[in-house]
Amino acid sequence: MDKNPLVLLELVERLGNLMRAESRRVGSEEQLQPVHVEALVYLSKANRYSNTPQALAEYVGITKGTVSQSLLLLDRRGLIERYQDDLDRRVVRLRLSQTGEQFLYDNQPQHSWQQATRNISPNRIRNAVSALREALTTLQQDNEGSPFGSCQGCQHFERLSARAYRCGLMGDRLSGPETRRICWLYEEKGTGAEDEDEEE
Amino acid sequence: MDKNPLVLLELVERLGNLMRAESRRVGSEEQLQPVHVEALVYLSKANRYSNTPQALAEYVGITKGTVSQSLLLLDRRGLIERYQDDLDRRVVRLRLSQTGEQFLYDNQPQHSWQQATRNISPNRIRNAVSALREALTTLQQDNEGSPFGSCQGCQHFERLSARAYRCGLMGDRLSGPETRRICWLYEEKGTGAEDEDEEE
């Protein structure tokens, strides 16, 4: 069995390519490009700090000008809605429209992935997640860009009570589901002891 | 710790995006698009059955027409060489030129990945590889497309002696290094007992 990091890279890139092809397939019916589908999926997972054109651009790795174009298209098709932020009127907030939600629900871009991973034990999935998460964290630090992540593992995350949470950086109270969405203010908690596989 | 397959997908896609951005960065100096860099990297890993335009197209998930364009460009820049196959004169064989090898050596598209994974233990890498490999196999089967892989785990792979190998499907004898390259004739060996993590 192979333990070469390059083999892991190989797999990640190959899987990424296949899922991109899947996005192409899903979108072709509606004349959407892969990047459009990716944008919709992203918005379905973004939280209140990451639902902006800027964040989306960072996330998919293209420039803001291009993203602006894509959003224009998605808006024309009625798949997303854009509205102004109250506090800072420069920023545009994005959300899926009903049609957009429906599109994702009908086409299930992640369905083939779910199928492909259905026989992998939770334990192995968790171990793989743990390893890739570490790679991602380091990669983001080295590129010193765009720390995306979710509340688990973020140093600003605070638990007020059993079911009440709070972002220490922004001071907002967060609902349970929102703590699982993609955030753009994510900062890794002081790490160090992540090198051992855990058992179920 | 999360064991949701969708979290794994999220990571795979995100890492894929970052590495694609890396390809863009690496190629920008030489005016190469990400897909060109990916093609070069692919050719550096392809074996005698997978060094064709067709295989490359399948691998990166674009059409053969588009690949043909990219190869034309890479050829003009002197980064690859194209030559005709002896037995079937329709097929074109591809290989990196000296310049192409040098380009990869100088720019090391995989360097940042190596950095990012340097602190992950071999054991965790191997477990992650194992899980992703299974996902890839299933995904390829479901899309019934393009089974890429290397000799380990291929049902046509035969070991003649300590250091002599052979592809049972094509009948060719293979060198040791070649058994580690990317093949296009890969077929999964009768699997079944892959559900347990192994220890170092």
Added chain:
DNA sequence: CTGCATGGTATCGAATCGAAACTATATTTT
């Protein structure tokens, strides 16, 4: 108020992309 930074949009040229038509070589059928 004056600079300066920031989020987003508009415009432009270059280049990818898929689709389809086309060429040349192999293979199968008749």
Added chain:
DNA sequence: AAAATATAGTTTCGATTCGATACCATGCAG
């Protein structure tokens, strides 16, 4: 063996993305 079909690549075309740059509006610091 001739004809029909399949396969590997190339070419051409129009649509679309993409990055670069300039631009606009809002926020903010002095």
